Structures are given as structure tokens and as C-alpha cells.
Amino acid sequence: MEKVPAYKCSFCKPSSPSLFLSRSGVKKHEERCWLNPARRSCATCANLASVGEVDTGWKCLKGICTPFKEKVENCPHYESSGDIFDNGCED
Numbered sequence: 904m905e906k907v908p909a910y911k912c913s914f915c916k917p918s919s920p921s922l923f924l925s926r927s928g929v930k931k932h933e934e935r936c937w938l939n940p941a942r943r944s945c946a947t948c949a950n951l952a953s954v955g956e957v958d959t960g961w962k963c964l965k966g967i968c969t970p971f972k973e974k975v976e977n978c979p980h981y982e983s984s985g986d987i988f989d990n991g992c993e994d
């Protein structure tokens with residue numbers, strides 16, 4: 904086996920990083936990465952809220968969509984949360 908250097912997406916969660924062997928590969932990914940705030944998707948939106956303590960799932964506080972069921976991007980109601988969603992059970 905051989906150890907090789909890799910590029911990591913700047914937006915993917917540290918617990919599930921996306922790694923690429925080429926700079927062009929990671930650039931391509933970052934452009935369409937769901938967690939890139941420039942995409943204005945549910946994943947980084949302040950209007951994303953968890954459904955409840957018991958139920959797992961997400962709701963849109965603006966009622967625009969069902970987050971992650973419909974892949975909304977460039978949402979006109981997007982407000983940056985300055986963070987990415989955290990479902991608390993990934994790491």
C-alpha cells in the first residue's frame with residue numbers, strides 16, 4: 904500500500920469528509936457540494952429546524968419545502984445559519 908496526498912472538501916462535515924486525488928476533482932465537488940453556503944440549500948439555512956424530540960426529520964420554518972426530500976437550492980427565503988445542519992448522531 905502507498906500513502907498519497909489528497910484534497911478535502913472545505914464544506915463537507917469533518918465526520919464524513921469527501922476526499923479527492925486531484926485539485927480539479929475537489930473544485931468540481933465543492934461547486935455542487937450540498938453544504939456549500941453558496942448553494943443556498945437547506946443544509947446551511949437558518950430556517951431549517953428539527954421536527955421534534957421524538958420524530959427525526961427536518962422542517963422548513965418558512966414552509967417552502969420538506970428539507971432534504973426536495974433538494975432546494977438558491978432558495979429565495981434562504982438565510983445563512985453560518986453553520987451546517989447537525990443531526991447529532993453522526994459522530
Ligand SMILES: [Zn+2]
Pocket residue numbers: 912913914915921932933936937938
Ligand atoms: Zn463537500
